[in-house]
Structures are given as C-alpha cells and as structure tokens.
Amino acid sequence: MTMPHLEYFNRPSLLKDTFVLLIVNLFLLLLFINFDVLEWAYQFSRQHEAWELDEIIPLGVSLAISLVIFSYRRIVELGELTHTFERLSMRDPLTNLLNRRAGQVKLISYQQKAKANNNNYLLIQMDLDQFSKVNRLYGTNIGDEILIATARFLEQSLPETSLIIRWLDDKFLILLPYISEESFELPHKLCTRFDGQLLGRSYPVTCSIGISVWSVGEDLDDALYNVEEALIGAKQAGGNRVNSINTGKTA
Ligand SMILES: Nc1nc2c(ncn2[C@@H]2O[C@H](COP(=O)(O)OP(=O)(O)OP(=O)(O)O)[C@@H](O)[C@H]2O)c(=O)[nH]1
Incomplete structure (x- = not known):
C-alpha cells in the first residue's frame, strides 16, 4: 500500500517547522518551570472557584488531541494531492507515458x-x-x-x-x-x-x-x-x- 503522505513528511520545510516548534515548546517549558506557571494557575483558579477555570486543563488536552488529529488528516490530504499533481506533471495526458x-x-x-x-x-x-x-x-x-x-x-x-x-x-x-x-x-x-x-x-x-x-x-x-x-x-x-x-x- 502506498502512503504518499509519508513522502510529504520527508519534505525539508515540514522537518524544519517541526524542529522550530520543538525548540519553541522546549523554551516555553523552561519558562513555565522557572515561573511555576501551573502552580500560579492552580492558585488563581482556587481563588475564583466559581469561574470553573480548572476545566480549562482537560479542555486544553482535548484541544491538543483534536489539533493533532486535524493536522495529521490535513497532512495526509496534502501528501496525496502533492503526489497526484507530481504524477500528473510528469505524464503526457494523451498517452500517459512520461512527458x-x-x-x-x-x-x-x-x-x-x-x-x-x-x-x-x-x-x-x-x-x-x-x-x-x-x-x-x-x-x-x-x-x-x-x-x-x-x-x-x-x-x-x-x-x-x-x-x-x-x-x-x-x-x-x-x-x-x-x-x-x-x-x-x-x-x-x-x-x-x-x-x-x-x-x-x-x-x-x-x-x-x-x-x-x-x-x-x-x-x-x-x-x-x-x-x-x-x-x-x-x-x-x-x-x-x-x-x-x-x-x-x-x-
Ligand atoms: N492526433 C494528434 N496529432 C498530433 C498530436 N501531436 C502532434 N500531432 C500531429 O502530428 C503530426 C506530426 O507531423 P510531422 O512530424 O511534421 O510529420 P509527418 O506527417 O509524421 O511526416 P514524417 O515524420 O516526415 O513521416 C502533425 O500533423 C501534428 O499536428 C496529437 O496529440 N494528436
């Protein structure tokens, strides 16, 4: 079974973006650790119990999972489209031989x-x-x-x-x-x-x-x-x- 989106994963721009995002998130993690962000958010939500701010955490997790599924599906689509266009651009439309x-x-x-x-x-x-x-x-x-x-x-x-x-x-x-x-x-x-x-x-x-x-x-x-x-x-x-x-x- 061919999986054209896997070819798309190999594209330099995708690898570069993944690398940059990893670095940015690592930097944010260090920032969060340094400023005890979760601790602070916890205190803040306890002080404002009526606002139900703690529900933002599971919502954040479900949003992150949704985003991963959404992005993966878009990458699969894009990979298949790219593959189709690459193939079409190489073929003579009448005979389907290499152009x-x-x-x-x-x-x-x-x-x-x-x-x-x-x-x-x-x-x-x-x-x-x-x-x-x-x-x-x-x-x-x-x-x-x-x-x-x-x-x-x-x-x-x-x-x-x-x-x-x-x-x-x-x-x-x-x-x-x-x-x-x-x-x-x-x-x-x-x-x-x-x-x-x-x-x-x-x-x-x-x-x-x-x-x-x-x-x-x-x-x-x-x-x-x-x-x-x-x-x-x-x-x-x-x-x-x-x-x-x-x-x-x-x-
Ligand atoms: N039906 C059709 N004709 C095409 C296509 N592409 C090119 N042609 C025609 O192919 C012909 C090529 O002719 P030429 O190579 O000049 O010469 P020829 O009539 O084959 O004569 P010789 O090569 O000297 O034997 C031209 O009349 C083009 O119009 C196509 O995709 N479909």
Whole structure:
C-alpha cells in the first residue's frame, strides 16, 4: 500500500517547522518551570472557584488531541494531492507515458548512473510515418487513438526496465538500460510488428526508427543528436525501416 503522505513528511520545510516548534515548546517549558506557571494557575483558579477555570486543563488536552488529529488528516490530504499533481506533471495526458520534461530529468539521472556503473545504453527514437496525412485522412480523434495505441504497443513490446518517453508530437524516445544482441534486434521487431497491426487493418500506419548507442561519458545532447540523425536517415531512406548510428551495425 502506498502512503504518499509519508513522502510529504520527508519534505525539508515540514522537518524544519517541526524542529522550530520543538525548540519553541522546549523554551516555553523552561519558562513555565522557572515561573511555576501551573502552580500560579492552580492558585488563581482556587481563588475564583466559581469561574470553573480548572476545566480549562482537560479542555486544553482535548484541544491538543483534536489539533493533532486535524493536522495529521490535513497532512495526509496534502501528501496525496502533492503526489497526484507530481504524477500528473510528469505524464503526457494523451498517452500517459512520461512527458518530455520528466523524460529529460530521467535521462540526466541515467547519465549519472552510467558513469557510476560504467554502462552503455541503447537509445531508440520512433516516429510515425506521414502522421499529418493520417490526421487529415481519418481526423485527429483517430490520430489520438493511434498515438495511444502506439504507447500501449511500446509498453507491451519493450522490457519493463525500458524508459519510454513521448518526446514530441508523434515521436517516442526509448532508452534500453543495457546493450545485448537482443536489444539490437528489438527495434527491428518493433518496426515489423507495428506495420499494419496496430489498430486493425483500417488504419495502415508505419513507423521509422533510429537507434544509437549512448556510450559512457558521452554528453546527453550528443547522444540525442545521434539518435535523431539516425531517425532522419530512416525517414530519408523512405521510412518504415530502422537506421542506426554509432552501433557498429549496418541497419
Ligand atoms: N492526433 C494528434 N496529432 C498530433 C498530436 N501531436 C502532434 N500531432 C500531429 O502530428 C503530426 C506530426 O507531423 P510531422 O512530424 O511534421 O510529420 P509527418 O506527417 O509524421 O511526416 P514524417 O515524420 O516526415 O513521416 C502533425 O500533423 C501534428 O499536428 C496529437 O496529440 N494528436
């Protein structure tokens, strides 16, 4: 069970406030001890018995308990809301894939991990062919459905460890966090399986794919440039194919 409010407890402002409140209350306790405040309040309430001032003490305790319950419930609510908004801000609303901004943050963290683990990655960029024509022919609603189906197709076809980002328009960026013979075959399988099978026979859509190795230490911008170039190569060669740069492979 996820408890998003617990994440909220870790926020620096909350910890700082708790610390400040603890210090203030400790200071007040020392003040109360020094001036015998309870003693004085007791004497005062005895002198004014008719005012029922002693009932303020249990009332204070019940108020404090109510305040703790109230604050906890507000923190839970705030934590859940924050969690929801954080999640929404990271997702592309149409496909529910990571959006470009969140994807860029993830790529930067992968760059750091690559250095730490001496790891190369495979970058794949996939773009639908003539998608503007598809939109014009069938309408943007069908275009949207095709993009959603593409996202589900990618999620189902790629290993769980892959990072899948809706990069721009009809363009998807994928990072495979390891490189093997199989990972080089994967883009070809994607391209072949995508052809004509996506939303049934009525919407023939194809895709072009560029692949490139992101080597340890290579700048993220350079790696993105390479994979984009590989994709442009696939488009220039007529589309519906895979083209690679920097992989030591011919296609
Ligand atoms: N339906 C729909 N269309 C979108 C969305 N985002 C972008 N597009 C369209 O995607 C199309 C992208 O077209 P381009 O990348 O310029 O080129 P293309 O027509 O796919 O041609 P090539 O990439 O050269 O094969 C544009 O017509 C955009 O309007 C979206 O969320 N939904």
